[in-house]
Amino acid sequence: xxxxxxxxxxxxxxxxxxxxxxxxxxxxxxxxxxxxxxxxxxxxxxxxxxxxxxxxxxxxxxxxxxxxxxxxxxxxxxxxxxxxxxxxxxxxxxxxxxxxxxxxxxxxxxxxxxxxxxxxxxxxxxxxxxxxxxxxxxxxxxxxxxxxxxxxxxxxxxxxxxxxxxxxxxxxxxxxxxxxxxxxxxxxxxxxxxxxxxxxxxxxxxxxxxxxxxxxxxxxxxxxxxxxxxxxxxxxxxxxxxxxxxxxxxxxxxxxxxxxxxxxxxxxxxxxxxxxxxxxxxxxxxxxxxxxxxxxxxxxxxxxxxxxxxxxxxxxxxxxxxxxxxxxxxxxxxxxxxxxxxxxxxxxxxxxxxxxxxxxxxxxxxxxxxxxxxxxxxxxxxxxxxxxxxxxxxxxxxxxxxxxxxxxxxxxxxxxxxxxxxxxxxxxxxxxxxxxxxxxxxxxxxxxxxxxxxxxxxxxxxxxxxxxxxxxxxxxxxxxxxxxxxxxxxxxxxxxxxxxxxxxxxxxxxxxxxxxxxxxx
Amino acid sequence: xxxxxxxxxxxxxxxxxxxxxxxxxxxxxxxxxxxxxxxxxxxxxxxxxxxxxxxxxxxxxxxxxxxxxxxxxxxxxxxxxxxxxxxxxxxxxxxxxxxxxxxxxxxxxxxxxxxxxxxxxxxxxxxxxxxxxxxxxxxxxxxxxxxxxxxxxxxxxxxxxxxxxxxxxxxxxxxxxxxxxxxxxxxxxxxxxxxxxxxxxxxxxxxxxxxxxxxxxxxxxxxxxxxxxxxxxxxxxxxxxxxxxxxxxxxxxxxxxxxxxxxxxxxxxxxxxxxxxxxxxxxxxxxxxxxxxxxxxxxxxxxxxxxxxxxxxxx
Numbered sequence: 001x002x003x004x005x006x007x008x009x010x011x012x013x014x015x016x017x018x019x020x021x022x023x024x025x026x027x028x029x030x031x032x033x034x035x036x037x038x039x040x041x042x043x044x045x046x047x048x049x050x051x052x053x054x055x056x057x058x059x060x061x062x063x064x065x066x067x068x069x070x071x072x073x074x075x076x077x078x079x080x081x082x083x084x085x086x087x088x089x090x091x092x093x094x095x096x097x098x099x100x101x102x103x104x105x106x107x108x109x110x111x112x113x114x115x116x117x118x119x120x121x122x123x124x125x126x127x128x129x130x131x132x133x134x135x136x137x138x139x140x141x142x143x144x145x146x147x148x149x150x151x152x153x154x155x156x157x158x159x160x161x162x163x164x165x166x167x168x169x170x171x172x173x174x175x176x177x178x179x180x181x182x183x184x185x186x187x188x189x190x191x192x193x194x195x196x197x198x199x200x201x202x203x204x205x206x207x208x209x210x211x212x213x214x215x216x217x218x219x220x221x222x223x224x225x226x227x228x229x230x231x232x233x234x235x236x237x238x239x240x241x242x243x244x245x246x247x248x249x250x251x252x253x254x255x256x257x258x259x260x261x262x263x264x265x266x267x268x269x270x271x272x273x274x275x276x277x278x279x280x281x282x283x284x285x286x287x288x289x290x291x292x293x294x295x296x297x298x299x300x301x302x303x304x305x306x307x308x309x310x311x312x313x314x315x316x317x318x319x320x321x322x323x324x325x326x327x328x329x330x331x332x333x334x335x336x337x338x339x340x341x342x343x344x345x346x347x348x349x350x351x352x353x354x355x356x357x358x359x360x361x362x363x364x365x366x367x368x369x370x371x372x373x374x375x376x377x378x379x380x381x382x383x384x385x386x387x388x389x390x391x392x393x394x395x396x397x398x399x400x401x402x403x404x405x406x407x408x409x410x411x412x413x414x415x416x417x418x419x420x421x422x423x424x425x426x427x428x429x430x431x432x433x434x435x436x437x438x439x440x441x442x443x444x445x446x447x448x449x450x451x452x453x454x455x456x457x458x459x460x461x462x463x464x465x466x467x468x469x470x471x472x473x474x475x476x477x478x479x480x481x482x483x484x485x486x487x488x489x490x491x492x493x494x495x496x497x498x499x500x501x502x503x504x505x506x507x508x509x510x511x512x513x514x515x516x517x518x519x520x521x
Numbered sequence: 522x523x524x525x526x527x528x529x530x531x532x533x534x535x536x537x538x539x540x541x542x543x544x545x546x547x548x549x550x551x552x553x554x555x556x557x558x559x560x561x562x563x564x565x566x567x568x569x570x571x572x573x574x575x576x577x578x579x580x581x582x583x584x585x586x587x588x589x590x591x592x593x594x595x596x597x598x599x600x601x602x603x604x605x606x607x608x609x610x611x612x613x614x615x616x617x618x619x620x621x622x623x624x625x626x627x628x629x630x631x632x633x634x635x636x637x638x639x640x641x642x643x644x645x646x647x648x649x650x651x652x653x654x655x656x657x658x659x660x661x662x663x664x665x666x667x668x669x670x671x672x673x674x675x676x677x678x679x680x681x682x683x684x685x686x687x688x689x690x691x692x693x694x695x696x697x698x699x700x701x702x703x704x705x706x707x708x709x710x711x712x713x714x715x716x717x718x719x720x721x722x723x724x725x726x727x728x729x730x731x732x733x734x735x736x737x738x739x740x741x742x743x744x745x746x747x748x749x750x751x752x753x754x755x756x757x758x759x760x761x762x763x764x765x766x767x768x769x770x771x772x773x774x775x776x777x778x779x780x781x782x783x784x785x786x787x788x789x790x791x792x793x794x795x796x797x798x799x800x801x802x803x804x805x806x807x808x809x810x811x812x813x814x815x816x817x818x819x820x821x822x823x824x825x826x827x828x829x830x831x832x833x834x835x836x
Contacts, residue, residue: 028692038795042605049559050756131575133568188605204606204614205787207691229692231785232795235670239685243677319556398553398800406559439568 027247030224031355032502034513035237035246039205039230042188045173046119046132050367051420053512054170055250056208056228060102061173061193064093064112065164065285067510069517072274072326072422074164078107078174078194088159088464095150099217101176102198109152113144114177116154125265129185137166139264161469162423163330169422170512196221196516205230222504241266241497247520248505249497250513260497271507273494274325275368276318276427277418279360279379279487280446282408287358288446292351294484297414298337300344300386301379307490310374315490320477321426321432323491325509329424330467331474334481336488344386358390361404361415366397368418369490376416379487407445409439414487415445420511424473429457432480448485524734526825533817537810541593544809545586548802554578555602555800574600578802589806599803603796608807611792616811618688619788621700621783622707623773625785628679629712630719631766635755636718638723643750645728653720661717665776669710670676676706707784711776715769723763726758733757760831767823771816 027033040053045061048054064079079093099107111464117124119135140160145153156163166172179192191199196218208228214220229246231237234253241249241260252260252268260266281288281297288294303317319336322329348354362376363369373394380390393412395403404415419427429436434449436442453476460472481488496513498505501521508514556572573579592599598608603690637657641650662675677685688703730736731754739749778790783790791810796804 031692039604041603044605047605078548131559131572133572136568142810181830185600185605204604204611205792206688229687230693231686232791233686233782233785236673236686236783236785238677239670239673243681243685245677245685245687245691396553396798398557398798399551400553401557402553 004197022502027244027485028473029224029229030520032223032225032248032515032518033227033229033246034248034515035240035250036228036230037234037237037251038232039041040228042357043191043199043202043208044129044175044188045170046115046135046175047130047188048170049133053510054511056210057170057173057193058195058512059226059515060191060195060198060199060210061170061175062195063167063172063174064095065168065172066507067165067168067512069508069514070271070506072165072328074168084464088161088462089156091154091156093152093154094146095152096217097150099194100215101178101192101194102213103176103179103182103192105176105178105192107174107194108149109146110149111174111177111499113146114180115174116144117167118180119171122262126180126184129180129187132171134171137169137171159464161403162175162425162461165423165431169510181396197208197223197226200225216516218516220474221516223515226515229262241499244499247499247502248513250495252495252497253313254310257312257314257495257497265500267498267500267502267505269496269498269507270314270493271495271503271509272316272323272325273420273492273509273511274323274422274424275418275420275492275494275511276323277315277368277370277375277490277492278318278321279414279416279489280404280408280431281485281487282413282446283449283485284409284447286413287351287353287356288413289352290351291483292347293353294487295337296344296347296351296353296386297388297487298484299340299347300388301382301487301489302339303336303489304339306378310371310378311490311492312493315370315492317490320481320488321486322473322477325491326424326473329470329473332476333474334477339485341386348386348388353388355387355389357391358383359411360390360392361400361408361412362392362394363400363416364394364396366400366418368420368492369397370418370490372416375489379489392519400454402410404445405438405443409447418492422510425457425461427452428473428476428480429461432476432485433457446485448480448483450483453479453483522825525828526821529821529824533814533821536817537814540813541590541806541810542586544806545556545589548800549582549585551800553800555802558798558800559602589625589803593810598807601796601801601804603799603801604804608803612789612802612807612811615787615789615792615808616815618786619774619777619781619790620815621704622711622786622788623770623777625704626711626715626773626777627710627766627770629708630715630769633712634716634719635723635762637720638725639727639750639755640763641720642727642731643723647814654724657717657720660713661721663714665710665714666779666783668713669707669780672706672710673783686783688787707780707786710784711773711780714776715773718772719762719765719769723758723762726761727754729761730758756830760827763823763827763830767820770819774812774816 036052038052040056042048043381045057062077065074066077068075078096080096082093084091118126119132140156140158141154142157143155146152176192180187183190189202196213196216198213200209200211202208211225212221219312227433238256240246261268281294307315317336319334324330365371376392380392383390421427433454436444437447438445456472456476460469463469494507496507503519504517556569560568601608604611637653641653644650673685676683684703684705690699736754741755777788781788781791789808793808
């Protein structure tokens with residue numbers, strides 16, 4: 001008996017040793033292995049909604065314009081230059097000559113028209129290859145006209161200033177019409193773009209491989225190939241990084257950032273992002289109908305401690321609805337509410353809201369929500385310290401959205417929320433206007449309403465003068481900060497870890513993962 | 522025997538149909554819908570309505586169920602709208618990975634569980650029994666996902682002798698030895714936890730059998746103790762051990778949900794977790810049905826094996 005056990009044990013050990021080569025975990029030279037947080041949904045940029053997918057798309061595709069590396073300023077890509085009509089309704093683009101898709105088909109004005117018509121025109125023969133959830137970014141496009149082979153014209157039904165930044169967003173990336181025609185609804189698994197890397201293979205749940213496009217119009221990249229690996233469990237993702245199985249780790253859990261920082265084999269990258277984390281306050285009813293109570297919670301919560309202790313320095317304290325990443329539109333004079341429990345108590349006393357009971361919706365996870373449960377409980381504790389009794393209700397993300405999006409009325413006093421956007425317009429326009437109340441189809445689930453803010457946001461959207469827009473947004477921030485319809489908490493700094501032999505890596509403020517300038521020794 | 526198998530297969534049909542209704546209803550009743558999962562924070566009522574219309578989710582529930590089941594009977598499992606590919610392709614691919622992992626774990630836990638149980642029973646209350654029981658209890662009590670993470674830390678991060686996750690190397694690799702290297706840690710984790718139960722029940726069954734008259738007879742006629750234990754006693758005990766292994770198959774399939782997530786094993790369990798959280802209705806429904814059918818088949822196989830071993834059940 002014992003002999004059998006011993007035999008099995010030694011056979012197992014021998015097998016293990018035989019199979020365990022020295023190169024158990026090593027990434028191949030000049031091939032970058034990126035640890036992703038999930039399997040992509042689709043490689044069709046018009047179909048996807050997740051940052052996780054966009055990290056791949058921006059390396060396969062180009063848009064008409066793009067954000068200049070490291071900034072949110074627009075620079076030419078597939079369009080070489082453009083003019084905007086006086087009334088802000090007509091955008092005319094001259095297209096880059098001699099660009100071809102990876103499948104060999106040429107890029108021209110017809111291509112551009114095909115791309116936008118597919119998303120926007122329900123009668124387009126390939127509209128069925130959708131749905132295209134983010135096509136509302138281009139809802140103001142009335143018509144796309146081919147002027148000549150290399151000139152295309154967009155006509156808008158109303159002036160819409162964020163149009164250019166939306167073109168630079170992943171939804172504005174340009175796909176190959178020939179490939180869409182060939183693969184139909186399976187296009188998302190057979191993508192073809194004009195970008196620095198061409199699609200090689202997608203092995204479900206294991207990897208997406210892209211390889212160098214030697215004919216790239218902007219110069220062929222140095223990397224031979226990139227492998228995107230989905231590793232959903234955060235601990236496993238960190239373990240893969242530590243064991244050398246991946247070269248780039250995105251969305252490092254806050255707890256592990258310090259480990260990588262102390263290790264010379266790794267470089268930690270951080271960058272601001274257009275991200276806002278806040279708790280919306282129900283302005284319509286209950287204690288938060290009183291502005292003083294809303295301001296009181298902004299004083300009562302120790303945001304410094306939230307970003308330093310809970311988020312371990314992976315975020316910065318936020319002051320208002322527009323994140324500093326939009327540097328041109330951000331109002332630097334608006335300072336975050338300081339941590340001042342005394343002031344909070346005074347305001348609560350003035351408003352007669354001492355000891356008020358509040359219901360707080362907290363989510364368990366979700367896109368951009370960071371560490372929602374610990375943050376919710378920390379906020380609860382800070383509010384308890386000034387005598388507010390906060391009752392937390394926790395929901396799984398989809399359920400949470402189903403509860404919050406139709407509005408908080410009759411259900412809750414406050415709810416966590418986070419947004420990542422490509423233009424300063426998007427978030428306030430969708431969440432702070434009177435016309436964006438849930439019954440009108442917007443996301444103003446906490447019913448904030450200030451005619452002055454409505455007015456400012458509407459004119460900022462239609463103004464085509466960037467300086468004027470900037471002034472309007474600065475004013476919005478000052479007013480909203482004072483009105484405090486939200487508990488302003490944090491702006492996330494995105495992070496990534498690379499191994500020491502990765503060079504030229506830079507995080508982008510728009511959360512995309514541009515790898516065309518990266519090399520690996 | 523053939524009649525028995527056919528009868529058992531026929532009784533599986535109502536089980537599967539009932540299950541299809543239950544899965545369908547559960548997915549229909551949980552809050553949050555697919556449109557929300559697709560749109561995330563961009564879910565305006567207008568967008569939600571449009572997507573529900575595109576997906577046919579605006580129809581009444583019975584109609585949705587009938588459409589699904591009619592298509593299913595024609596072999597069409599529908600399309601996953603999160604993965605944008607046919608459900609059946611995804612499920613079969615994942616099923617293959619799960620069978621490799623769960624199958625290996627099941628074989629491992631059966632071999633080691635039966636061996637450990639037999640040793641314990643033969644040396645009842647001896648030190649071997651105590652040592653084996655001690656380890657078996659540790660195995661049963663350990664959370665599988667925790668053990669998996671510890672294994673990753675030791676074997677992949679600390680000693681770097683085995684890969685931390687995945688089924689094949691990301692670049693190159695792809696052959697059998699590559700697969701086995703990736704399989705060792707998750708299969709061992711899953712098997713260690715399952716071994717305990719098999720060991721405990723084998724021990725009990727063996728103790729029962731070893732007390733019986735035919736064992737005494739075998740010993741009395743001078744048979745080698747090894748022959749008594751393995752050829753006579755274990756064979757008799759297997760009749761009650763095999764159904765346990767059938768049940769363990771269910772446990773291993775269930776346990777693979779955590780293990781597959783921890784080790785990023787591209788199997789059915791990890792797929793279902795993601796599909797539920799993204800409300801990928803057709804994928805959940807198709808995946809659960811296939812997993813259930815697999816479970817029914819494994820148990821059928823266990824019953825057939827038991828019937829073949831036990832002459833009393835043959836008729």
